[in-house]
Structures are given as C-alpha cells and as structure tokens.
Amino acid sequence: MKDVIKLLTSNNVPFKTNMPATLISSFRGGGVTSVIAYPESVDALSECLSAAVETGSPYMPLGNGTNVLVRDGGFKGIMISLVGFRSISIQGDLLVCGAGTGLRNVAEAAEAAGLSGLEELTGIPGTLGGATRMNAGAFGRELADLIDGVTVFDVATRSVRKFARSEIPFSYRSCGGAFDAAIVTGVALRLRPGTAIKEKSDFYRDKRRSLQPAAPSLGSVFLKPSDNMSAGYYIEKSGLKGARVGGAEISEKHANFIVNRGGGTASDYLALMSLAQTVVDGKYGIKLKPEIDIVGEE
Secondary structure, rough: OOOHHHHHHHHOOOEEEEEHHHHHHHHHHHHHHEEEEEEOOOOHHHHHHHHHHHHOEEEEEEEOOEEEEEEOOOOEEEEEOOOOOOOEEEEOOOOEEOOOOOOOHHHHHHHHHOOOOOOOOOOOOEEEEHHHHHHOEEEEEHHHHEEEEEEEEEOOOEEEEEEEHOOOEOOEEEOOOOOEEEEEEEEEEEEEOOOOOOHHHHHHHHHHHHHOOOEEOOOEOOOOOOOOHHHHHHHHHOOOOEEEOOOEEOOOOOOOOOEEOOOOHHHHHHHHHHHHHHHHHHHHHOOOOOOOOEEEOO
8 A cells, every 4th residue: 555655645635544443433343444545625535536546446435434344354445534525504495515524413503504304314323425325314214305416526537526316316225326436525405494403303313312222333234124124123033132243242222233342343243244134034035135334355
C-alpha cells in the first residue's frame, strides 16, 4: 500500500493506516483495514479513487461501520470515509444532507424544523448515505418513502451526478444497484410539516431499545425471508438464541442479532451466521440471506 499512501499524501488527502475493525465496525471485532482515507471534498474523493485505480487496490465507501463486518484477514485496500460530507440544509419541506451525516442528526434537524416523516427511523445507527444505499427501514417506514433525490460521485466518469427519486429502483433493503458504480455524497428528503414529532420519535426510539440488544452488533444479520416472516422468528424457533462461538453470541433478546460478548472475531460472527443458515434451511427450507456487508480476506 506504499504507492497508495504516497498518492494520498501528495494530494493532501487525510488518511490513517492499519486501522483495526474494533475501531471502525460497530461489532467491535474483525481484521485490519490497510488505509482509511478522509476526503472532505469531491476533488479529494476523486483523488482517493485515482489512488485506488492506479494501484489496483480495492476500495469501498465507509459510513459509521454499523453494517460492515471486516473478515479477520483484513481489508487490503482503501476504505473511503464520508465523515467529511456532513451537512444539513433546510429548504422548505426539503431536508438536504451530506452522505456522512448521521441519521440521528438528520432526525434531530427535522424535529427542530417541525418536519415529520423520520419518526419511525429514529434511533437507526449509521449515516444517511449508507442508509440510502440499503434503503434502511423500521416499523413500516422505509427511507425510500422520503427520498426526493440523491447526489453521487460517478466512479467511471469522475463527475457528480444527481438521481431523481423516479430513477432509483428501491425495493426492500436495496437501491436496485443504482449506486453500484457510484459513491453517494448527498441525499434530499421530502418531509412534511407535522405535530407531536418529538413524542412520536421518542416512542419509536424507546420501542427500538426495548426490542434490541445493547451489546456491540451490526444490527439485523439477515434479510426478511420472502414469506414476510422475520429472520429472527425462524432463528428463535430453531432454538438458537444464546448460541455462542468464541466471543460472539446470537442474542437472547433478538435472534436476528449477533452480539460481541467480548473478544468476538469476524470468524466467530461468520460461524454463527453459517449455523443459523444451516439449521433454519434444514428445519424450514428457508434460505437466510445476509443484510450486512462482509468484506476483506479470510
């Protein structure tokens, strides 16, 4: 990675090297990432991509790491943090935010402006960019319900492009591949004036906390199966709550969460994923598909 470091340095792009996943993944376990770059502008973002392409290094955007598991062999490439793309602008009922803005901050800004729509999503960790890519949702609300448009940096053309909502084929926990060759830099949300926003937000935040474990995790491990029952339902019915490998455990509180009980590795997490998939398929013929992103080397 010496050439990557040289290129980032020469272009004045801030970066860190050899970053353990204990510091970047909300599971607090996993391997080491060779380089994390911190661009603060579109030009700097372009330089990060140039460094990756010129050196043949893999790259990926990084939000808050709330949905990313880094295998124990580490990520031998460049993670591009979007923490420098944090901004919030209110234009009538339109909330325009940088991709690195935390969903919590977005929801708080909407609440302060008297704008409703985000209440059900209050408490979801992560950034708006990552939430947009996966069409995050909770309690019957999906982010796609609120998106007016998305601004991206196109990797092929190295230019900024804007997607209207109608151009993005959102579906359950998916953007339909619309951003596979792009990095989301900004999102515009169309909200509406509302009342009792804080009360509704507090209700959904408290409900979320009551249902989900507090220990380090990556949130929901598996997508909802096609029969519309939850993955947690089948994992619990299979008697796997509390199953443990090393420092990782299938949560006693919510079966679709794998938590770190101390010293949990990515291999521990993956072993429990495999166990759940094997047992649920054997008992019910349901093939559980991951909701999290798994990157890096074995």
